[in-house]
Amino acid sequence: RRFFDEAALSELAESIKEHGVVQPIVVTPKGSNYLIVAGERRWRAAKKAGLEELPCIVRSMSGQNRLEISLIENLQRHDLNVLETATAYLKLRDQFNMTLEEIGKRLGGKSVSAVSNTLRLLRLPKSVRQAIFDGELSEGQARPLIGLPESVAESIMKKTIADGWSVRRVEQAVALWKQTQDNPVKEKKPADSPHAEAIESLSKHFGTGVKIRTNNKGAGQISITFKNKSEFDRIRQLLENS
Structure with missing residues (x-):
């Protein structure tokens, strides 16, 4: 484990001063010393309480057994950081070639989807993982950010922390960003029409849409759009005064 809540550790140390270490820690031989497999939190609290000795159960076990036992104990703690759990799952999968189903079964029957x-x-x-680790961002707030570009995830994360966004609000922000990616604003390409300049000029003059159609001999027609009679009268006035 990387994170130990100091306040909770002090509380446990006071309990140990009064009642002693009720549950022995589990250790395994490592050279001339011993490696703590389960109970590092109790060991730290015992040191804080001034104890020089504490009860231990000594077991010889493989690296996989040590990791499993350590993880199982940590999972029973309410203050376990979810990223520490995820890292332990990753070790079981990659270092010991365990499937997600096997990991779930070894850890109390967790579903494959829960482990995944x-x-x-x-x-x-x-940066987002660090915010979770520091307690600034909850697992629920962070989960919608999975798979987003780093800059986008960081931007939404900062707004979430600053404005106290709910999980639902984070999901809405992510959905809005994805929508802009699915329907990007297309840049207007230069018109291919040979009359593009004339169309633009006439449209500005009449304040409405104008179309120009020509054939290969150069003959054609100009169409001016109007929505109602008053707009028709306005356009006619412009034509008569031209």
């Missing part, structure tokens, strides 16, 4: 969704949090940009 937790792993997906590791795809978030580093």
Whole structure:
């Protein structure tokens, strides 16, 4: 584990001073020393309480067994950071070649989708993961940002933190951004018509749409659009005064 809540650790230390270490920690031999497999939080609190010794259960186990036992214990803690859980899942998958189904079964029957969704949090940009780790952003607020470009995710994250956006508000912001990507504003291309300049000039003059059609001999017609009689009268007046 990387994160230990100091306030909770102090509270546990006070409890240990009064009642002692109720549950032994689990260790495994490593050279001439021992490696803590389960109970690092209790060990830290015991040191904080001034204890020089604490009860241990010594077990010989493989690296996979150590990780499994450590993760299982941590998952039972309410203060476990979701990114620490995701990182442990990743180790079980990549280092020990476990499937998501196997991971779920080993950890109390979690579904494949639950394990997969937790792993997906590791795809978030580093700055967003740090915000989760620091407690500025909840898992629910961060989840909609998965898969977004880093700059977009960071922008929405900053607004979420600054304005206290709800999960629903974050989802709306992400949906709005995706909508702009699905329907981008197309840049107007230069008109291909040989009469583009004349069309633009006449449209400005009459204040309405103008079309020019010509054949290969140069003959053709000019169409001026009007919506109602008053607009027709206005255009006719312009033509008569030209």
